[in-house]
Amino acid sequence: MMRILLFFFILLLTIPSSAQNKQLLYNYDYLPQTLMINPGGETNFDMHFGLPLLSQIHISAGSSGASLYDIFKKDGSSINDRIRSTIHKMDRNDFFTVNQQMEILSLGWRDKNRRYFTAGIYQELDAFAYFPKDPAVLAYEGNRNYIGENFDFSDVAFTAEALNVFHIGFTNYYSKDFNYGFRGKIYSGVFNAYSVGNRGIFRTENSPEGPNLYRHYMTGVDILINTAGWADMEESDNITGLGMMNKIARKAFFGGNLGLGLDAGFTWYPEDHIQVTGSILDIGFIHQSKNVENYRYYGNYTTDGIELLFPEGNSPSYWDEWEDELDRNLKDETLTNSYVTWRPVKLNASVDFGWFENSEPCNCYRPMGRRRYYNHIGAQFFAMKRPRGLNYATTLYYDRTFNEKFRGKLTYTADSYSFSNIGLLLSATIYNFNVYIAADNLLDYTNLAKARNASVQLGFQLLFSRE
Template sequence: MIRSILFIIIFSAPFFAPAQNKQLLYNFDDLPQSLMINPGAEVTFDRHVGFPLLSQVHLSAGSSGVTFYDIFKEGPGTINDRIRNSIRAMDHNDFFTINQQLEILSLGWRDKNRRYFTAGIYQEMDAFVYFPKDLAVLAWEGNKNYINKNFKFSDAAFTAEALNVFHIGFTNYYSEDLNYGFRAKLYSEVFNAYSVDNRGIFRTSPSPEGANIYRHFMSGIDVLIKTAGWASLVDSEDVTGLGTMSNIAKKAFLGGNLGLGLDAGFTFYPDDQYRITGSILDIGFVNHTKDVENYRYYGDYETDGIEILFPETGNSDNYWDKWEDDLDRHLTDETLENSYVTWRPVKVNASFDYSFSENTEPCNCHKPMGRRRYYNQVGAHFFAMKRPRGVNYATTLYFDRTFNDNFRGKISYTADSFSFSNIGLLLSGRIYNFNVYLAADNLLDYTNLAKANNASVQLGLQLILITE
């Protein structure tokens, strides 16, 4: 029962707070949030002010290898059978991910040279966990049927962080055909946990000459979990009260571990109807020097096994004490306070689109002189994100339709690490100077979210001003 609960928590954790690909907002120049994905994007307005805590709410989560439905579906077999089958179907490159972002402050303004400046603060939480295949098999099935198999501790790898991001940037009209932009970021981290590049194996081998049938080996064990900001939270006597909230707020607003980052992007028009864009986000790092606790477990150990029956002397207490002392002599557990640096997960966007159905209606939107406007765009968007064991990719095809000056929509199809059936929809409406938008992915799975490998939702509200 305990094992079932443990693996249900592992499998379902990402879905409690629905990755970082924002393909629906990308190139959506009616919204200031498009600048957060491409600092070199065009915008059609002259000023904006986001409603605090409401201008962007983003929740996304995914699992590349298992869904709720795989575990809880009705049918033959027990839940234990379905967990076992899911473990066997996945490998160590499958992963779980959660990302959450909340804009605290957002504002922008255009200067007399047509440059558009942005500044603000947003909060982000990101967790990425690789499925520890070998350790999951060992914990769930034991080693009975896996004699001479090396169970690798390197399968265990994860990153998790919560931080505030302070940013300021600009987008500049270099010419009618080219727009570029940059954004500087200051990271103020509340919490970080990092465990990558662990080493070591556990193996069971026959031992016909030994005291028991099998011998167990733990070789080259070196497991390191780095944390910053965690110790002061768990050691606090006021775990759920105002003291903890004050501690979190202090770290979030420049009192925690700090780092620097940079975003860059561009928009290029080979022709009025064709557009090429690209951006690179979060080229940056965080230096962890405060509230650091690193937990290391390392060494080598070999044993004939644990005696099921008491030793012949009958002194069982002495036997267990000796076994524990022997284990402690060979496998060392240390708590360290060494500072460390983590790099932010770099993200790359690129797109190409074609516009058609010219819009000849007059407007007071900001557009470079001579640029024609169109009602429709069709295009392709590419996204890549660096993770500890490689890069995750996504490719999107989209159709963007402007119905009038106050209403616009976008529909997308995305193939990524989670699925090949991701249909997304974004709707944006403007009432006077107030703009509201809602975007969601994986619409085909909304009738039964338990079958979804990932889910994402974004919404926001802001005041947008256009100079007459």
């Protein structure tokens, strides 16, 4: 039972620590949210207002190496065997992600030069953790069967942050075949936790000449966990729920740790029916300087264990002596050093082919000479920077405009989570009111326990076009 509880404790530590590929919204010119993924994208309207807090709600979570079904499936084995099998199946490059975004305010407008401007605020929670393979094996199974093997503490690596993003940007139509865009961002951090680049080895050797059978080594240990925005929360033991919300709100609106960022993108038409796009998002950083606490654990230690000898009339406190010796060799410090975190940079690129020309009248206030099509097929590439490299995804899609009021998009995505990710987006506009809903991994919805990744997005907004 204790092993089961320990496994779930490790799992809970890693999960709340990104699935941020928005392949359903990318290059979808009926929605203003496409400009948040490609500032140089195109739009089929001239003004938009998002319903506050409702124009985009995005929630996604994933695990690249295991699902809940791997633990709880009924295959005749014990749950201990399934947990052990899952731990050994995963490696140090498997990861857990959680991402949530919500648009607080969103608006956009087109000027007389056909440039489209956007501005707004969105809130984001992003957490990412690699599976700590060696510490998980050591904690779950112990070291009895691993004599002479190293357990590497560098497997522990995670990032987590909550922040508000204030942004303003524009899309400039350079010609009828090419447009580009930029977006500037100010980040206002609420909370951050960052622990990457940890070092250290735990090793057990046979020690037949020693007082015990085994000798244990902890060498080169240097574990650092940086946090920002949390220290004053811990100190607020008597604060009310409303007071806590006020404190979080102040941090979210320029009272937290601040940073700057930039997005850029383009759209190019080598031919009327062929479209090429690309974007790079969140080139930026946050200077973590307020309410900072750094927890560092470092040093070297060798022990043969505790020698339990009991002299007559005197029983020394061996546990206390061993703890004192441990404290002398492995230091535990709490510091207040500021640090810089870089936002996870995201790359997008796509190629799109359109056919079956839409002959309905164009709004000539937008760029002229561009043919429109009811059907589109295409491919999109996505990459995201994480501490140990890039995470990739490739998407094939079919985009269909049924009429001026209704449109849909169907996607197939292969990524780190699975090779069977089917997604669907539906968008409807009645008069000026638009609603959309998007979800992926639809094949797993019959049994969510098997899903390694799930993502849902929806929103409500007003769209306007000039005649």
